[in-house]
Amino acid sequence: MPTYNYANYLPECLDSVKTQSFKNWECIIIDNGSIDNTKEVVQKYVSEDARFKYLFTENKGVSRARNLGIKSSTGEFILPLDADDKIHSDILQMEVEQHQKNKDLTLVYSEAELFGNSSGKWNLPEYFFKELLVENSIFCTAMYKRVDFDRVGGYNENMHEGFEDWDFWIALLQNNAKVYKVPEVLFYYRIRTNTRNSVLDKEKQLRLRNTIYSNHKAVYDQYFAAPDLIFDKYLMNTKLNSLEGSKDYKVGKKLLSPLRFIKSLFGK
Numbered sequence: 032m033p034t035y036n037y038a039n040y041l042p043e044c045l046d047s048v049k050t051q052s053f054k055n056w057e058c059i060i061i062d063n064g065s066i067d068n069t070k071e072v073v074q075k076y077v078s079e080d081a082r083f084k085y086l087f088t089e090n091k092g093v094s095r096a097r098n099l100g101i102k103s104s105t106g107e108f109i110l111p112l113d114a115d116d117k118i119h120s121d122i123l124q125m126e127v128e129q130h131q132k133n134k135d136l137t138l139v140y141s142e143a144e145l146f147g148n149s150s151g152k153w154n155l156p157e158y159f160f161k162e163l164l165v166e167n168s169i170f171c172t173a174m175y176k177r178v179d180f181d182r183v184g185g186y187n188e189n190m191h192e193g194f195e196d197w198d199f200w201i202a203l204l205q206n207n208a209k210v211y212k213v214p215e216v217l218f219y220y221r222i223r224t225n226t227r228n229s230v231l232d233k234e235k236q237l238r239l240r241n242t243i244y245s246n247h248k249a250v251y252d253q254y255f256a257a258p259d260l261i262f263d264k265y266l267m268n269t270k271l272n273s274l275e276g277s278k279d280y281k282v283g284k285k286l287l288s289p290l291r292f293i294k295s296l297f298g299k
Contacts, residue, residue: 032044032058032059032060032061032066032100032111032112032113032114033061033063033093033096033097033100033113033114034060034062034063034069034073034114035064035069035090036059036065036066036067036069037064037065037067037069037114037115038065038068038069038071038072038155038290040066040114040115040221040242041060041069041072041114042072043117044112044113044114044115044116044117045058045060045073045076045083045293046116046117047117047118047119047219048112049076049080050120051118051120051121051122051123051124052120052121052123052124053121053123053124053127056082056106056123057082057083057084057104057105057106058082058083058084059084059086059100059101059103059104060073060083060084060085060114060131061086061087061088061096061097061099061100062085062086062087062088062196063088063091063093063096064087064088064089064090064103069151070085070087074086077104081247081276084103086099086103091188091191092188092190092191092192092195093186093191093193093195094185094186094187094188094189094190094191094195095186095188095191097111097185097186097195098185098186098188101177101180101185104175104177106208107176107177108126108127108174108175108176108177109174109175109176109177109180110122110123110126110172110173110174110287111171111172111173111196112171112172113171113172115221115223116172116218116219116221117146117219117221118172118217118218118219119141119215119216119217119218119219121217122141122214122217125213125215125217126140126141126174126213126217127137127142127174129211129213130174130176133209133211133265135209136209136210137168137169137174137175137176137179137203137204137208137209137210138173138174138175138200138203138204138208138209138210138211139174139175139210139211139212139213140169140170140172140173140207140211140212140218141212141213141215141216141217141218142212142213142214142215142216142217142218142244143155143170143213143216143217143218143219143220144216144218144219145219145220145221145222146219146220146221146222147221147223148222148223148224149220149222152216153170153220155168155169156168156169156213158210158212160204160205160207160208161254163197163201163204164201164250164251164254164255164264165199165264165265166268167194167196167197167200169196169200169210170196170218170220171196172218173200175203176219179203183199183202183203184197184202185199186199187199187202187246189242189246190239190242190243190246191236192238192239193239194239194240194243195281197243198242198243198246198247201243201246201250202246202247204264205247205250236262237262240262240265
């Protein structure tokens with residue numbers, strides 16, 4: 032769990048870890064150079080429960096912080112967690128069980144809900160590897176094996192501006208890796224107006240996407256001609272999703288439905 036000046040959010044997040052039904056866990060909090068009272072907040076949990084561990088490091092990006100924490104871990108499975116989010120009390124139990132039932136699984140995640148400045152179901156698109164190359168459909172809090180982290184070399188530290196989890200999923204899931212989504216809400220994603228990914232402008236997004244393309248060029252070249260085409264498709268999908276939620280689209284769809292019914296009577 033990397034954290035940077037998130038002292039206000041940490042208790043809610045750490046409490047959600049502390050109440051896990053699965054008891055054999057360790058939670059490593061990497062203080063990424065915080066200048067607020069993060070250390071004092073975490074130390075309280077460390078003093079009360081030895082399964083919490085605190086590490087301090089200079090702020091050199093979230094990828095480096097994740098790698099430091101995971102390399103310090105001793106468990107068989109890894110579940111990354113951001114310090115302003117929270118998890119269901121059964122997430123470890125249910126996701127470990129899936130890995131143990133199916134040894135071929137590479138990644139297990141779940142349904143999710145939003146909280147904070149927005150609420151409701153987080154309707155992410157269904158996972159397909161080719162679509163993952165265009166847009167990330169898996170949040171960072173998904174469970175994988177420590178041996179697979181070592182196999183792909185961890186999170187790429189050139190993704191210091193963001194999208195490090197997306198880049199990691201591409202490295203982890205290529206070559207027909209198996210992914211399972213638990214059909215229950217086990218993860219809660221906090222919506223804030225100033226989250227890292229919400230403030231990415233178009234220029235920075237394109238820069239990060241080109242970096243991801245460069246990191247995985249051989250994989251992308253199997254599906255796409257150039258990174259610009261990928262970004263264009265993403266923008267088109269975003270505009271389409273926005274249009275589908277508009278009042279005009281819904282009215283137009285309703286008006287056209289009788290015409291589609293009449294057309295169906297006469298075949299294709």
